[in-house]
Amino acid sequence: MKFRTLTGLASTLALCAGMASADSTVRFWYHFDNADNPMDALVEKFEAANPDITVEAENIPWNSYYDQLYTAIIGANAPDAAMVKMFAQPRLVEMGALAPIDDWLASWEGTEGLQDNLIELTKGPDGKQYYLPVQYVVLYLYYRPDMFEELGLSVPTTCEEFRDAAKALTRDTDGDGQIDTYGFGFRGGKGGHDHWASFVLGADGVSLTEGLTSEAGIAGTQFVADLFQQDKVFPPSAPNDGFQEIIGAFKAGKTAMTIHHIGSANGMVEALGDNVAAAPVPACGGGQWTAFGDESTAVLSSAEDPEAAWKWISFLSSPENNALFNEATGQLPVVKSDSEAWSLHPQRFVQATVDSLPFAEMLPNSNATADFVNTEWPTNMQRVLTGDITAEQMNTNIEKLFAE
Known part of the structure; x- marks a missing residue:
């Protein structure tokens, strides 16, 4: 059975001792409007570097994405990892459906390479980190x-x-x-x-x-x-x-x-x-505020091999891979080096986005x-x-x- 509580997850992590188990399978749900997207290429690249992990990536229609995700969680058939938005985080945390990723982030070499403020913007309601940014926009x-x-x-x-x-x-x-x-x-x-x-x-x-x-x-x-x-x-x-x-x-x-x-x-x-x-946007009333549009990935608490799931989502937010991921979305990569080399939008608009990140905010959860x-x-x-x-x-x- 796929479903485990967070307590079960902790036990699994302890057994993992920092290593993904042999011959793991990571079920990953995502939503891309464009059927012609780079996911197959990303999976192939990841599996070549991690031959003991198989990724089963499923493109779920956006209109029913969260209905299917909530139903799968309740029915003990959730994916191991998934794309997620901030509006869903309070409910997912309340359901006990997400695995905290703080320890992984602390030891991951890619953390420092993410755009400033993204980790803070996507922090959970309890102060823990459940989301790994994968793409974004700022007005x-x-x-x-x-x-x-x-x-x-x-x-x-x-x-x-x-x-x-x-x-x-x-x-x-x-x-x-x-x-x-x-x-x-x-x-x-x-x-x-x-x-x-x-x-x-x-x-x-x-x-x-x-x-x-x-x-x-x-x-x-x-x-x-x-x-x-x-x-x-x-x-x-x-x-x-x-x-x-x-x-x-x-x-x-x-x-x-x-x-x-x-x-x-x-x-x-x-x-x-x-x-x-x-x-x-101009400063008004002494400060600045602009809207942040989010998309992240998360490891589900029911993941059979949470370490393998983390390896997959962190791969998607790593240099070059993150750029390839975002070629299909029209949004921006979360990795600084990918933003600097980004060519799908003129750099003046990329720079305006990056310059706006320090004061970007989200609507209340x-x-x-x-x-x-x-x-x-x-x-x-x-x-x-x-x-x-x-x-x-x-x-x-x-x-x-x-x-x-």
Whole structure:
């Protein structure tokens, strides 16, 4: 039977004494949208270096991935290792389904080669490490360097500079009395919470779980409202704009700045060539905040040979292997040396991502987060932008959600 408790795992680790058992099999679950992916090549390379370990890698459809994973865990048929996201970690830890990897990390030669802050960002709710980062994205500011140069503007590093630049970049370029370019493409529809958060959550003492109704917290939301209502630097459609709208407007030259991650970089370059660049989001309220998008791997507590499972997942987060893994995903390698040699995205976008890591954060591991993302934030933000409620009312509503 595959399933063991964490106590059973400890016994297994003791018996292993730091060595994988002979002729081990590691069942690994992952999810790649692209069926033509490098997993077979990675497995072949790993097995050549570890002839006593066989890896059975299974690509599980994303839409049912976690349903299948939870069901397999409950049914004592979990894989030995799996790709995992941070939103699932609290539940997986509560289920006793994950093996701590702290001791392995402490002795692994690859730990120092990971990008700064990744281990801290993926730490478990109990302070232990269960996840090994394997790929990631971080949101940053896209901007039009040609427009900035034309107006003699510098890339904004603070909210005040951002506001000044956005106002200057909002203009009628052909003299017909209509605005042709807006300073910033704000995502007011679902998924835009990361835009709002970049202007609000950098303030000292402000987060989704505390300080939202403080003077600094309310001022952050009011800053966003003023950009739309007073300065008119967002397109009129901003309260309802989603991903397609903000990216399309930027590519078409209808906005001069927006916020997204490296997943949009190649499309931006295809449309704009050298007339697109990237920089970290501006500091607001004295600090910076940007969103971190995660993907990690984990050893399941039911693994028959946890040492072999660790060898496999650490292989995926090792130099060159991690680059090959990420060629199929459109995200970035977690290994510093692989990032420096990365060629699937222009280096200016890789650098903006790496420069943003020190202040990248994740949304709280809370049941309230899903409601915040899907309903509470978009509903309240749209009402603020259209003047139906105040910034204070919006922040109060969000604060109540996370206090429940």
